[in-house]
Amino acid sequence: MSQSNSPREGSISQIRLELGNETETNVESSKEVNLQLLARSGGDEKIVKTKQCWPKVAAVLFGGALVSTMALILLLIAKDGGLAQKNKGRAESKSDEPINVIFMISDGFGPASETLARQYYQTMNGLKVNWRSPLDEMLVGSSRTQSSDSLITDSAAGATAFSCGLKSYNGAIGVTDDKRPCGTILEAAKKKGMYTGLVSTSRITHATPGSFAAHVIDRNMEDLIAEYLIGNYSLGRTVDLMLGGGYCKFVPSTEMNGCRMDNRNLLKEAINNKGFNVIQTRKEFEQLEHRLPLLGLFTASHMNYEIDREKLKEPSLAEMTEKALSILKKQSKRDETSFFVMIEGSRIDMAAHSNDPAAHLQDILAYWKAIDVSKQFVNANPNTVLISVSDHETGGVTLARQLNKEYPEYLWNPHVLHNVKNSSETVSKYLYNIDSDIPTISSYKLKYDLLKSTILPKWYGIKDYTEEEVVNLANTTDIVELRQHLSDLVSTRAQIGWSTHGHSAVDVNLYAYGYKASQLRGNVENTDVGKFVKDILSLDLDYISKIIANDPVSQKTGYRADKWQGRDLSRLDLVDVDAIVHRF
Secondary structure: OOOOOOOOOOOOHHHHHHHHHHHHHHOOOOHHHHHHHHHHHHHHHHHHHHHHHHHHHHHHHHHHHHHHHHHHHHHHHHHHHHHHHHHHHHHHOOOOOOOOOEEEEEOOHHHHHHHHHHHHOOOOOOOOOOOHHHHHHEEEEEEEEOOOOOOOHHHHHHHHHHHHOOOOOOEEEEEEOOOOEOHHHHHHHHHHHOOEEEEEEEEEEOOOHHHHOOOEEEOHHHHHHHHHOOOOOOOOOOEEEEEEOOHHHHHOOOOOOOOOOOOHHHHHHHHHOOOOOEEEOOHHOOOOOOOOOEEEOOOOOOOOOOOOOOOOOOOOOOHHHHHHHHHHHHHHHHOOOOEEEEEEEEEEHHHOOOOHHHEEEEHHHHHHHHHHHHHHHHHOOOEEEEEEOOEEEEEOEOOOOOOOOOOOOOOOOOOHHHHHOOOOOHHHHHHHHHHOOOOHHHHHHHHHHHHHHHHHHHHOOOOOOOOHEEEEEEEEOOOOHHHHHHHHHHHHOOOOEEEOOOOEEEOHHHHHOOOOOHHHHHEEHHHHHHHHHHHOOOOOOOHHHOOOOOOOOOOOOOOOOOOOOOOOOOHHHHHHHHHHHOOO
């Protein structure tokens, strides 16, 4: 069959043909105009011919210009398409260098919390409505969160889904549903020769960091988790760098600020037997050189909320992130390998458990700063992928609140959060300690006066308090009730709602940036996030699981659970409340 020689529809040849036909039509239609020109010129054909030629010239010029423009557009489209395809191919192709993974977890951070932080930041800084946060810029999808035994997960099962790539029960730390150790992506990365790190604003033995390097059947077995972290058992030391809180889990309770249930001092063991460099102060952190292995623990228990953090004593999450990435990059580059690091914004979750919107907000903003640090690292090191995801949402937070039986107002008030200077956790401990130190009658009067003169107007920025609110707070002696009353004062005025003091089942946002980040697009299971890391690093988790099959998963000594909302008063002496609140 002979091929047609006619121009293809949409081709440059077809465009030229159509322009030529249009030009001829325009010239023919001008004959009538020419007769009129001839009559008005007194029969001078020179004038007529001169005027008659302009339609032809104009048509040719217009046609030529349009052809050139269309050709240029087609060329740019082709070039841009080729460039886009080239960039896509580069992003999806294998890197010439070993791949780094920055795995960030925003504990308890749901979609509404991102909106809360964004709208607060926009409002207080006068930004345009289309401004995007550091996380908004890297949103790729969402992650489902349920565990194997509940539609609502806890942090242990959520982190185990990421670290082992499998579903397990609530409370499980690096173990399967039948309570067998499961190899983690951090352990497999270390076995492959990569450097590894854990950074957290909680105790480093807490559920999320623990799930990447330990294997226990109950998340409260933190004494055993600490033993795993310093390198006991089959794999030896698997974590090269740790920064966070919780040195009490490494020191026996017979020593100052210790809380281990046995008599072992794991800090000394880490130094003497495992070669760790141990630091505990801000000064040591600032003077830190690129030496591994490193264990930096800056508080006895969890690090303070960002809103309470003493900047001269505790590094921020962003500062710890920057330090960790710098050290891991230098060491891995020296050894021609790469690194895996898990970085957790832990206390976003704990503030939501207390329904404390101001503390929740400030820890989100601190997490944003750590995200910015990590994105800059990816920009400078394109062989790196940054993942940010939550294990679950906490608090069931909503940016709307029904205040009475009437039809509600369509508003919430971000500026209310701007005035808050301390977390409800810190202020409730301050008020509780007054009850502990002073007889009841005197303590009521002191609390009443402090609430009216200082706590409400200066620490919370609340000047429209009612007498009923002040009396209620002054009469409350239970620390958890105090915390809730204080949080509710702020939430009500900001018109922020909470549906629970626990977790919820909603899907959480999934963010990714850098190497092969597009592979995480869409709605995925939390286990798929861990499997993505396993695949791009070519890790063998089954091999690790076989090695650790006989490692202990149960703590021999007793252990106690964290009480709901921190009702465990034995931890009160671990926080220097006066040093925090006296700043204001």
